[in-house]
Amino acid sequence: MSGGLSVQRIGERIIRSSCHRFPPDVAADRCREWTAELSAILDDASIRSSFLRALRALAFCAGIARTTWQLSRPARAGSRNAGSEQWRTGAPRARPGAMAVRVAVGLAAYLVVAGVVIGTTVLTADPRPSPWPWLLFVPLAIGFDAYCLRDIVRATDVRYLRKWVWALICLAQVPLGGILYLTIGRAGPAQPAPPGTPS
Amino acid sequence: MKLTAPLERVLRVLVADPAAPHYGYDLMKAARLPSGTLYPMLARLQQEGLVDSQWEEPRPDASGRPARKYYRLTAEGARVARLELARAATTASGTRRVVARPAHGTPGGSS
Numbered sequence: 001m002s003g004g005l006s007v008q009r010i011g012e013r014i015i016r017s018s019c020h021r022f023p024p025d026v027a028a029d030r031c032r033e034w035t036a037e038l039s040a041i042l043d044d045a046s047i048r049s050s051f052l053r054a055l056r057a058l059a060f061c062a063g064i065a066r067t068t069w070q071l072s073r074p075a076r077a078g079s080r081n082a083g084s085e086q087w088r089t090g091a092p093r094a095r096p097g098a099m100a101v102r103v104a105v106g107l108a109a110y111l112v113v114a115g116v117v118i119g120t121t122v123l124t125a126d127p128r129p130s131p132w133p134w135l136l137f138v139p140l141a142i143g144f145d146a147y148c149l150r151d152i153v154r155a156t157d158v159r160y161l162r163k164w165v166w167a168l169i170c171l172a173q174v175p176l177g178g179i180l181y182l183t184i185g186r187a188g189p190a191q192p193a194p195p196g197t198p199s
Numbered sequence: 200m201k202l203t204a205p206l207e208r209v210l211r212v213l214v215a216d217p218a219a220p221h222y223g224y225d226l227m228k229a230a231r232l233p234s235g236t237l238y239p240m241l242a243r244l245q246q247e248g249l250v251d252s253q254w255e256e257p258r259p260d261a262s263g264r265p266a267r268k269y270y271r272l273t274a275e276g277a278r279v280a281r282l283e284l285a286r287a288a289t290t291a292s293g294t295r296r297v298v299a300r301p302a303h304g305t306p307g308g309s310s
Contacts, residue, residue: 034223
């Protein structure tokens, strides 16, 4: 139970720090609402495992923190509270990041992956190479590609190229193709299902 | 109102019983949406007068849990939601027909 309580404390702290981005009249209301939702998640009897409840609660808080932060970026760049105003009036989606930042993040991610793969290969280079790096990397690569392809299929829109071209790029070059898609080609958050799907 | 896929999911849940109040986590589960998508959407719907919110009254049997904020469609919201969902259904069925049987010489039938 103490685990649940500490998750609640962590979640409440995340919510409070997110609410600081709102105008004062909205912040208290939002903070009260989301704290109650956090309790509802941690008490959700339909999720049997307390670990999964904790994960869901943290994902709930992370989603709020991420969107609040994204919507508050125009406030930092321009008029004060402009981003919070979007929350007050509602915002259809978070703004995608600047292209330069996305490309830099993608390049850095690729260099890290390439460095780890090359470093591991060099370190384990001997006459009888151990198969464990491949046992680790191949499932990771398949999982990453599957994630990218799932994202492409579910996205309502992608940038610069057609969906099938991005899918080919993802398949042709692992992991650079997927990183390119996520940093450049992705137009916005993936949709949970194609439009028109009955719930 | 632009009917995105997440918005369509939320409206379907709300329209299923327009009088029933839903709190955020309830809607998240029913519409299968993350928090970062749902709450800005609810704020926008509320701003447009399509959704109304109300704080739960403290109940003696609630075992001390914090009061929740409940959302429900307004009368105007229910009307607009039904209209938009019907329009989306018509568009989707029309698209399916075009994709299944593209007319001869029609460009872009398989996009």
